Amino acid sequence: MKGSEVRVENADKKFGDFHALKNVSLTIGKGEFFSLLGPSGCGKTTLLRIIAGFEDPSSGSVFLDTTDVLPLAPNERHVNTVFQNYALFPHLTVFENIAFPLRLKKLLKADIQEKVTHYLQLVHLVGHENKKPNQLSGGQKQRVAIARALINEPSVLLLDEPLSALDAKLRHQLLVDLDLIHDKIGITFIYVTHDQSEALSVSDRIAVMNEGRVLQIGTPFEIYEAPADTFVAKFIGETNVMDGVITAHVDNRYTIDTDSLGPIMVTSDRYFEVGHRVRHAIRPEKIDITKEKPLGLPEDFNIFHGKVSETVYSGFQSQFYVETDESPQFKVYQQHESYLERGPAIRWTDEVYLNWDADDGYIVELI
Amino acid sequence: MKSRSGSLYSLPLTTWISLFFLVPMLIVFVYSFLARETGGGVRWEFDLSAYAEIFRQTASGSFIYLDIVGYTLIMAVSATLLTILIALPCAYYIARSKNNTLLLFLVIIPFWVNFMIRIYAWVAILGQSGILNESLLAMGVLKEPIQFLFNDYAVLVVLVYTNLPFAILPLFTTIEKFDFGLLEAARDLGASHNRSLWSVLLPNIRGGLVTAVLFTFIPIFGTFAVPDVMGNSNVFMLGQLITSKLKFTGDYPMACSLSVLILLLSAAGLVVYTVYNNRQEQQHQVVIAEDEL
Numbered sequence: 001m002k003g004s005e006v007r008v009e010n011a012d013k014k015f016g017d018f019h020a021l022k023n024v025s026l027t028i029g030k031g032e033f034f035s036l037l038g039p040s041g042c043g044k045t046t047l048l049r050i051i052a053g054f055e056d057p058s059s060g061s062v063f064l065d066t067t068d069v070l071p072l073a074p075n076e077r078h079v080n081t082v083f084q085n086y087a088l089f090p091h092l093t094v095f096e097n098i099a100f101p102l103r104l105k106k107l108l109k110a111d112i113q114e115k116v117t118h119y120l121q122l123v124h125l126v127g128h129e130n131k132k133p134n135q136l137s138g139g140q141k142q143r144v145a146i147a148r149a150l151i152n153e154p155s156v157l158l159l160d161e162p163l164s165a166l167d168a169k170l171r172h173q174l175l176v177d178l179d180l181i182h183d184k185i186g187i188t189f190i191y192v193t194h195d196q197s198e199a200l201s202v203s204d205r206i207a208v209m210n211e212g213r214v215l216q217i218g219t220p221f222e223i224y225e226a227p228a229d230t231f232v233a234k235f236i237g238e239t240n241v242m243d244g245v246i247t248a249h250v251d252n253r254y255t256i257d258t259d260s261l262g263p264i265m266v267t268s269d270r271y272f273e274v275g276h277r278v279r280h281a282i283r284p285e286k287i288d289i290t291k292e293k294p295l296g297l298p299e300d301f302n303i304f305h306g307k308v309s310e311t312v313y314s315g316f317q318s319q320f321y322v323e324t325d326e327s328p329q330f331k332v333y334q335q336h337e338s339y340l341e342r343g344p345a346i347r348w349t350d351e352v353y354l355n356w357d358a359d360d361g362y363i364v365e366l367i
Numbered sequence: 368m369k370s371r372s373g374s375l376y377s378l379p380l381t382t383w384i385s386l387f388f389l390v391p392m393l394i395v396f397v398y399s400f401l402a403r404e405t406g407g408g409v410r411w412e413f414d415l416s417a418y419a420e421i422f423r424q425t426a427s428g429s430f431i432y433l434d435i436v437g438y439t440l441i442m443a444v445s446a447t448l449l450t451i452l453i454a455l456p457c458a459y460y461i462a463r464s465k466n467n468t469l470l471l472f473l474v475i476i477p478f479w480v481n482f483m484i485r486i487y488a489w490v491a492i493l494g495q496s497g498i499l500n501e502s503l504l505a506m507g508v509l510k511e512p513i514q515f516l517f518n519d520y521a522v523l524v525v526l527v528y529t530n531l532p533f534a535i536l537p538l539f540t541t542i543e544k545f546d547f548g549l550l551e552a553a554r555d556l557g558a559s560h561n562r563s564l565w566s567v568l569l570p571n572i573r574g575g576l577v578t579a580v581l582f583t584f585i586p587i588f589g590t591f592a593v594p595d596v597m598g599n600s601n602v603f604m605l606g607q608l609i610t611s612k613l614k615f616t617g618d619y620p621m622a623c624s625l626s627v628l629i630l631l632l633s634a635a636g637l638v639v640y641t642v643y644n645n646r647q648e649q650q651h652q653v654v655i656a657e658d659e660l
Contacts, residue, residue, distance in 0.1 A: 054551055054554075054555075073560075075555070083552055085548060089549060089571075101556040148556065152556065152557060
């Protein structure tokens with residue numbers, strides 16, 4: 001494996017009064033596509049800059065495999081970065097930009113030509129080598145930045161919100177390209193983003209960060225299906241959150257008396273005691289919405305009655321905001337394929353029934 | 368509707384430049400080709416003797432005027448180089464500082480004091496009983512005062528001092544617009560700190576560098592007051608030579624031919640730069656053509 005393991009131990013960073021990183025520890029495996037996900041100011045970029053060598057942590061350590069890299073300058077680390085604003089050298093052509101690291105190493109002209117051509121092919125930029133950066137589109141600039149960062153054959157590639165300046169469609173395409181490149185060259189990718197859908201779609205694992213802390217590290221599936229706390233649950237995807245007190249439990253089946261909906265049933269593998277106050281969450285796409293009261297549901301399904309207060313049509317799905325008898329608003333997403341089979345379309349002010357399996361609900365945390 | 372008032376609005380500027388810039392230039396140019404009137408002024412007949420005089424060689428084989436031109440060039444080039452070398456880190460620091468308004472203010476403050484007073488202030492610093500000598504004597508470094516004045520070094524020091532703001536300001540303006548993220552990118556890609564400044568910062572602020580060189584070289588090349596006050600009275604710079612021709616010998620054609628020479632030499636620098644720039648661009652296109660084959 002060409003990639004390196006990256007180990008961050010107890011990294012702490014203060015900028016004056018601002019505590020950017022609070023005792024962050026994580027280990028990123030060789031060849032992993034690892035995302036640092038969080039809102040702006042959460043410390044993800046600071047952590048990336050510490051790994052790259054542009055910032056020193058106030059305390060803590062960073063290892064690449066077994067090497068302590070903190071004493072090393074950025075140019076001495078076997079790590080390269082794709083910058084958010086591309087950071088292409090405006091006075092150099094595409095070819096010269098990509099060749100920059102090789103010329104620093106004083107490689108032979110023929111070797112440079114060969115390597116640069118190889119990487120131009122990798123990022124589909126053959127034919128653009130003599131253009132200056134200001135003659136390129138955003139997507140092309142980003143691909144130059146990727147080729148330039150890869151040509152030194154780093155063992156870790158750092159990507160600092162590389163797609164944030166691009167429009168949605170291009171972003172998706174480049175994301176797929178990045179994933180393919182990662183599969184092809186097999187080095188470790190550390191990808192910083194505030195966009196949860198980007199992180200979910202390509203990462204092997206994700207670290208969700210907020211206010212300088214790592215809140216949860218896990219696979220996209222784990223992060224989405226079993227968020228570690230309220231912040232993660234709300235930041236990743238949409239969710240309906242209800243607080244309540246546990247009134248009964250049999251094995252892993254709990255009954256919660258929620259403040260907004262009354263008693264609901266939920267399955268949890270974690271242990272809670274009767275009387276504990278907890279936060280319950282249910283994803284909008286896991287709720288079934290019908291005009292007729294559903295009959296013959298298993299007994300561990302939750303059923304509520306409500307009225308559609310808002311519908312949002314977005315092509316592949318519809319989003320409904322439902323006012324239940326007690327709770328103000330409930331988000332429900334319905335995919336259109338099955339929704340059309342289900343009979344008449346649900347419209348604004350329709351009376352509806354919501355139901356979901358207790359297994360799909362989730363107890364986030366004690367509160 | 369397209370306004371035709373543009374020429375009207377630019378009329379004051381056109382008049383001003385014509386009256387006080389083009390007309391004097393024309394007078395200087397014409398006078399340089401006229402004959403000298405004994406006792407001052409010109410005689411209106413075509414005469415190239417003022418130009419011939421520039422290239423005149425004495426019996427002993429030395430060039431009176433060309434030697435002065437050479438000396439002036441050496442002084443101007445040295446002073447310009449020193450000025451740029453000091454201004455560059457200074458401008459870089461100001462551009463990266465949070466207090467750049469204050470620092471720029473400090474750069475500009477000396478302009479509030481009259482130019483000649485600032486030059487004589489240097490006499491007060493460097494003179495035999497000046498601050499520098501007094502301090503060195505007090506510290507015991509010197510036993511007797513040294514004459515710091517009236518030599519080329521004193522001229523260089525004061526030339527650099529008076530011209531620094533003219534180099535710092537254009538450099539600051541270009542460096543401020545420079546994306547410092549590019550330096551991080553260069554470091555990331557394997558460049559040392561100095562290498563990143565050399566291969567990424569300098570090429571991207573070339574415009575500011577050229578302006579700074581022109582803004583310092585051209586005034587220094589024609590300078591009069593600084594070498595007159597600070598310099599060795601046995602050697603002349605071109606500016607002093609022209610002044611003496613006007614003031615003491617009344618040799619107008621000579622003063623004018625020397626002025627034309629300064630103009631041509633200064634313009635030559637610009638031409639060389641433009642040609643060099645164009646050639647680089649052409650070479651670039653050649654590379655493109657080769658690659659396309």
